[in-house]
Amino acid sequence: MGEQQILEIFQSYREVHQAFFQLMTKAASKHKLTALQFVVLKVLKEYPEIRLSDLAEQVKLGNSTTSGIVDRMVKAGLVDRERTETDRRAMTLTLSEKGAALWRETEATRLHMMRSLLELPEEDQRELHRIQQKVLHLLRKSREEG
Amino acid sequence: MGEQQILEIFQSYREVHQAFFQLMTKAASKHKLTALQFVVLKVLKEYPEIRLSDLAEQVKLGNSTTSGIVDRMVKAGLVDRERTETDRRAMTLTLSEKGAALWRETEATRLHMMRSLLELPEEDQRELHRIQQKVLHLLRKSREEG
DNA sequence: AGATAATAGTTCGCATGCGAAATATTTTGC
């Protein structure tokens, strides 16, 4: 596989990633949310009282990035952010009343957004997952080796 | 495929994309470049006198994003940006002497960076490409349908 | 217990990334 092919894979990943992101952005905007706020809303619904670092882990983002996203949601009144009782370094995140209500309103939008994606055959999903893991492994190995 | 699986695919794409990006960032930083400057350097080498919109097309980015990237490269003295003779709306982009020299210096780094990636079997590359196209198609269809 | 190390979040500086609006130029319609 030559340099050209590698660059093409790199760009094809960015294309798919951005297409995904734009699809979610469009869906989220119906509720005056951003794509990541849409995702965070779901995580907070599933994991009440989650810590910021655990949320970051869930959404596969760095701490500082997640902190910013949460901060904007707190300012918008969607999330309550309080110091954790048992560890006063940490923050406990919970959906506010407004956030929980908004989550319920987004359900139809979520299903509608996913409609087309459901068409990807199970077989392809498995293959995609398998190769993704392989690629991730190679990339991480390469990164470690410097 | 449920909502959960879709979100997982979305995140796995972001993970691979970011791993790629970080690998390139690390390689590029050896020459005091960013990942995208690294890519643009190569495109400008291959397509001298390219227009900004054609460069944007090549790297799969929007015009405004590409404009910013090029602007920083012009300020760094790597790229010459001039009004196109035949169409004074457009800009013609070329590597400067400094940019061309830097490009030559990056060759070893490029090859080194790609080393691990070359291990992905041809079979997997083809499968990956096939499924990527399918996913992209589904995403675009979904986007158009609103 | 007190110094030291580790951990959790936030803030900062920088670079993407987009769409919308603005500017300059060219093309089209009549």
Place this chain on the structure above:
DNA sequence: GCAAAATATTTCGCATGCGAACTATTATCT
């Protein structure tokens, strides 16, 4: 040939995204 539409790029506002530096708190080591 001139008004209107189309096109190329830049600028703007906003939201990611990262790592490094900073603050506050907790854990560890002796």
